[in-house]
Every structure is written in C-alpha cells, then in structure tokens.
Amino acid sequence: MKVQQISIFIENIPGRLAEATKVLGDAGVNIRALSLADTSDFGVLRLIVDKNDLAKQVLAEHDFTVSKTDVVAVEVPDRPAGLADILQELDAAGITVEYLYAFVERLGDNAVIIFRFDNVDGAVKTLRDKGIKILPGESVYNL
Amino acid sequence: MLWNEEFETLPREALESLQLKRLQHTLERVYATVPFYRQAFQKAGTTPDQIKTLADLQRIPFTLKQDMRDNYPYGLFAVPLERIVRIHASSGTTGKPTVVGYTRRDIEIWSELMARSFGAAGVGRGDVIHNAYGYGLFTGGLGAHYGAEKLGAAVIPMSGGNSKKQIMIMQDFGSTVLTCTPSYSLYLAEIAAEQDIDIKSFPLRVGILGAEPWSESIRGEIEEKLNIKAIDIYGLSEILGPGVAIECIEEQHGLHIWEDHFIAEIINPDTGEVLPPGEQGELVITTITKEGIPMIRYRTRDITRLIVEPCRCGRTHRRLERMSGRSDDMLIIRGVNVFPSQIESVLMSIEGVEPHYQLIVDREENLDTLEVQVEVNEGIFSDAIKPLQDLAARIRKEIKELLGITCKVRLVEPKTITRSEGKAKRVIDNRSK
Numbered sequence: 001m002k003v004q005q006i007s008i009f010i011e012n013i014p015g016r017l018a019e020a021t022k023v024l025g026d027a028g029v030n031i032r033a034l035s036l037a038d039t040s041d042f043g044v045l046r047l048i049v050d051k052n053d054l055a056k057q058v059l060a061e062h063d064f065t066v067s068k069t070d071v072v073a074v075e076v077p078d079r080p081a082g083l084a085d086i087l088q089e090l091d092a093a094g095i096t097v098e099y100l101y102a103f104v105e106r107l108g109d110n111a112v113i114i115f116r117f118d119n120v121d122g123a124v125k126t127l128r129d130k131g132i133k134i135l136p137g138e139s140v141y142n143l
Numbered sequence: 144m145l146w147n148e149e150f151e152t153l154p155r156e157a158l159e160s161l162q163l164k165r166l167q168h169t170l171e172r173v174y175a176t177v178p179f180y181r182q183a184f185q186k187a188g189t190t191p192d193q194i195k196t197l198a199d200l201q202r203i204p205f206t207l208k209q210d211m212r213d214n215y216p217y218g219l220f221a222v223p224l225e226r227i228v229r230i231h232a233s234s235g236t237t238g239k240p241t242v243v244g245y246t247r248r249d250i251e252i253w254s255e256l257m258a259r260s261f262g263a264a265g266v267g268r269g270d271v272i273h274n275a276y277g278y279g280l281f282t283g284g285l286g287a288h289y290g291a292e293k294l295g296a297a298v299i300p301m302s303g304g305n306s307k308k309q310i311m312i313m314q315d316f317g318s319t320v321l322t323c324t325p326s327y328s329l330y331l332a333e334i335a336a337e338q339d340i341d342i343k344s345f346p347l348r349v350g351i352l353g354a355e356p357w358s359e360s361i362r363g364e365i366e367e368k369l370n371i372k373a374i375d376i377y378g379l380s381e382i383l384g385p386g387v388a389i390e391c392i393e394e395q396h397g398l399h400i401w402e403d404h405f406i407a408e409i410i411n412p413d414t415g416e417v418l419p420p421g422e423q424g425e426l427v428i429t430t431i432t433k434e435g436i437p438m439i440r441y442r443t444r445d446i447t448r449l450i451v452e453p454c455r456c457g458r459t460h461r462r463l464e465r466m467s468g469r470s471d472d473m474l475i476i477r478g479v480n481v482f483p484s485q486i487e488s489v490l491m492s493i494e495g496v497e498p499h500y501q502l503i504v505d506r507e508e509n510l511d512t513l514e515v516q517v518e519v520n521e522g523i524f525s526d527a528i529k530p531l532q533d534l535a536a537r538i539r540k541e542i543k544e545l546l547g548i549t550c551k552v553r554l555v556e557p558k559t560i561t562r563s564e565g566k567a568k569r570v571i572d573n574r575s576k
C-alpha cells in the first residue's frame with residue numbers, strides 16, 4: 001500500500017528546478033504530484049511520477065542526486081475538517097507526519113494527499129483500522 | 144623488494160659519511176660553476192671548505208623557487224648545455240615555469256631511484272605498470288616510465304586523460320600497477336562505476352600515487368574502491384621528479400627518502416631555523432649527486448616531519464611523514480593557520496561524506512570568510528530537509544572545534560566542484576582579487 005516518491009537535491013533552485021522537470025519531460029515521465037521544500041541554500045524536490053525507475057535513471061544521468069522514499073497516498077473526503085480528522089487519528093496513535101502535500105488531480109470529489117511518516121507500516125495500519133482509504137501505488141502513478 | 148640492497152640498507156654511520164663526502168663535492172662544484180651559488184655563499188660569509196660536518200650545512204643559505212625563476216631558464220645549471228640530455232619544467236601557475244636539466248648520469252640515477260621506489264612498493268618484473276602520470280614537461284610520466292623500464296616491468300605509457308579508454312586498457316591489458324595522482328585514481332573508479340564496470344575485479348594490485356597532497360582517509364577510500372594497496376610517493380621536479388621518497392609496502396607509514404642522494408632537513412618555515420628530528424616543519428632538500436642542476440637547501444614548502452625510528456622493511460633511510468600540506472597551501476583565515484587537509488579529515492570522519500569539497504575564502508568588510516562546499520551524494524541525501532541541515536551544522540561545529548574558526552557550510556550537487564583529470568582544485572581564494 002506504499003507509494004514510491006522520488007526526491008532530488010536541488011542546489012541552485014530556479015535553474016536546476018527547471019532542468020530537473022525538463023529532463024523528466026524529455027524522457028516522457030509524467031509528474032503526478034510534487035512539492036519543493038527549500039532553505040536559503042538548497043532545496044529538496046519531491047515527486048510522484050508515473051515511471052519511477054526511468055525517472056531515477058535519467059536524473060542520475062544528468063548528475064542529480066536522487067533518492068527513493070516510501071510514502072502513503074490517502075484519499076481525503078471532500079468535507080470540512082476532512083484532513084483535520086485524519087491528522088487527529090494519527091496523532092492519537094502516536095504517528096508523526098514528517099510532511100505532506102496534495103495531488104493536483106482529484107479522485108472524484110475527494111482530494112489525494114501524500115503523507116511522509118517516520119513509521120510507514122504503523123501509519124498504514126492505523127489508517128486502515130480507522131477505515132481511512134489508502135491508495136495503492138499503481139492507481140496513484142496513473143491517476 | 145630491495146632493488147639495491149647494499150645502498151638501501153647501508154648502516155647509518157656509513158650512509159652519513161657518504162652523505163658528507165657527496166655534499167662537500169657538490170658544494171665545491173656549484174661554487175665553481177654556478178654564479179648564483181657562489182654569490183649566495185659569499186653573501187653568507189661561507190665557502191665550501193668550511194663545511195666539515197653535516198650539521199655545518201646550516202651555514203649555507205636556502206634556495207627558493209623564486210631563485211629558479213630569477214635564473215630562468217638555464218642560470219642554475221652546473222654543466223654546459225652539451226652535457227644536458229633532457230629538460231623538464233614545472234607547470235608554473237603564475238609567471239615563468241621552473242626549468243630543470245638532466246645529464247645522462249642524472250637520468251640513470253633518477254631511473255635507479257624510481258626502480259628502488261617501485262621495489263619498495265612491492266612491484267617488480269612481471270608487473271604491468273599502467274602509467275597515467277602526464278608525459279611531457281611534467282616529470283611524472285617520464286620519471287615513472289624510465290624507472291619501470293629499469294626495473295624490468297612492462298610499462299604502458301598512458302599519460303593522463305581519456306578516462307574511458309584508460310579503463311578499457313587497464314582491463315584488457317591486465318594492468319597490475321597504477322601510477323597517477325590520488326584524485327585521478329578515484330576519478331577512474333568513478334568513471335568505471337558509471338559504466339557499470341567492476342574495477343575491483345581487475346588484476347590491479349598496487350597504486351603508486353603522488354604529485355598532490357592526500358590524506359589517510361582518501362587512502363582508505365582508494366583502497367576500498369579500487370581494491371588495491373595505495374602507496375604514497377613523493378617527488379618534485381626541482382629536486383628530481385617522482386622517486387625522491389616513497390612508502391614501503393611493509394609499513395605504508397612514512398616515506399623513505401633516498402638519503403644516499405638527498406639530504407633532508409626540517410626547518411621552522413617562519414624563522415628558517417633547523418628543527419630537531421621528529422618535529423614538524425618545512426622540508427628542505429639538498430641534492431648530493433645531481434649534475435645538471437644541483438639544488439642546495441631547496442625549500443620545498445611541504446610540511447612534514449622526519450621519522451627516525453628504524454623501519455621493519457630493513458631500509459636504513461629515514462622516513463618523511465605523509466605531507467600534511469604545503470606551506471603555500473596553508474591558508475591564514477582570521478589569523479588562524481588552516482590546511483585544506485584538516486578540513487578534509489573532518490569531512491572524512493563523518494559517515495557517508497565523500498572527500499569532494501572546495502574551500503572558498505573571501506573577505507567581507509575586512510573580515511575573512513570561509514565557505515566549505517560539500518557535495519551531497521546518495522549516501523547523505525535525505526528527502527527531508529532537517530537531516531541535511533543537521534549535517535551542515537555538524538560539519539560546521541566540528542571544523543569550529545578543530546580549527547577554532549567559524550565557517551559556512553554549503554551543500555552542493557555532485558560534480559559542481561571542479562574535478563579536473565589531474566589535480567583537484569581545493570581552494571579558491573578571492574581575497575587577493
């Protein structure tokens with residue numbers, strides 16, 4: 001039930017960000033979701049793409065430092081406090097969220113949010129127990 | 144292997160009396176044939192006949208690289224040009240290069256010392272030596288080449304550059320010995336890895352690496368990545384070229400300097416005073432058999448110390464500790480002496496960090512600034528920001544603890560740091576601009 005995320009170290013944010021996305025575009029890799037975390041010196045670009053191995057390969061060929069991380073895609077109901085309720089459940093179970101970001105595309109009326117947990121397996125179990133819908137990788141990559 | 148057992152194991156007493164005899168002869172000769180030396184000795188109020196012991200050498204003035212430039216190109220030659228059979232020159236980064244000339248006998252001695260050096264590294268007949276030192280004005284390529292032939296090994300004259308071809312030749316020809324700079328050996332390993340070639344499975348056994356300062360931690364990395372024994376060799380064109388000193392494979396600790404041909408002194412680089420054996424300072428070398436261009440008390444700018452304890456390999460020639468930097472490379476940052484090798488040792492002590500770094504020194508509002516750029520490889524990269532910031536903070540803290548200076552640590556992408564195929568450029572000092 002995990003989703004693979006690709007992270008890229010970006011030193012010079014404006015130029016290299018454009019380059020990284022261009023490298024992926026040229027290789028025919030589609031970006032499904034992304035988030036950029038940055039500091040004054042560097043940034044980390046996190047991506048969910050449709051072709052993980054190809055993406056990692058072409059980025060490495062262009063001298064980007066890349067890593068793969070397991071994240072969880074959660075379907076969040078389209079109602080007030082939809083996300084807040086989920087976060088509360090996780091908090092109650094002692095699961096820490098490192099960061100999260102949203103998918104551009106929606107699933108029907110619902111939003112899809114990517115969660116990075118310190119303890120992925122524990123988080124998946126908690127979400128399941130609470131009846132919260134987790135999306136498998138294959139359905140996310142081609143959303 | 145002892146190439147020249149008699150001389151390599153000469154008892155100290157005999158070695159020192161040979162040194163004195165050869166020193167006196169050299170001083171007499173340069174006094175008679177090189178106006179620069181005659182004037183320098185006269186100015187210091189001394190003549191060769193006053194040198195009765197090795198300690199008397201201290202009465203003779205130093206020779207500097209600048210003296211070679213001032214006497215460009217042939218002013219320091221002690222023989223007429225008809226007796227010179229080879230000319231090399233240093234890659235002077237500023238101004239004129241320094242020029243050295245060799246007589247036929249100089250080339251023979253150089254070949255012998257390089258053959259001894261190969262022997263000390265455990266290399267002999269039957270070995271295939273892949274020589275990736277540059278052939279040309281630089282002494283590295285031809286110096287190692289002649290030594291390899293003298294030794295009776297098969298030498299492949301690769302020179303530098305064209306790294307993919309180097310790897311192909313190394314693999315196809317079954318090279319057992321690699322001679323190049325330490326940074327180039329790592330570069331080759333990197334290029335091989337990029338092509339999915341397992342360089343560790345090559346028959347390569349020994350790397351004889353020199354021509355730039357390197358550290359114990361880089362040795363570990365080279366030995367691991369290439370699956371070889373990495374041996375440190377020392378030389379400089381002003382004195383001879385490669386083969387002035389080398390580690391023995393038995394100890395891999397300290398470089399035996401061939402004392403039947405050179406006299407080594409360690410001085411305080413600020414005062415010029417000779418330091419007692421064992422103390423760290425600048426290496427000063429006097430050549431005592433060279434004909435073409437003898438060097439008297441040449442200041443190498445390399446920082447080291449003499450190891451006087453006997454070595455278990457049986458050689459009686461004393462050892463120079465691995466060069467810890469050049470007094471030229473020494474940066475003075477806010478009044479503190481900083482060697483790039485010190486920063487390197489901090490980086491290498493942190494798990495996952497590779498020794499790919501660059502130091503940027505600048506001045507802002509009359510205050511020196513130091514920025515340490517460190518490449519982020521997959522080993523230290525994380526998808527979260529915090530661990531990367533923690534890593535930068537840790538490097539900064541450890542540098543502060545070691546050197547007492549505050550610096551900025553900037554994480555950069557791999558290969559941002561210029562890695563030439565020869566020497567790695569570690570320092571960019573913008574203060575003089």
Ligand SMILES: [Zn+2]
Binds near residue numbers: 454456457
């Ligand atoms: Zn030894």
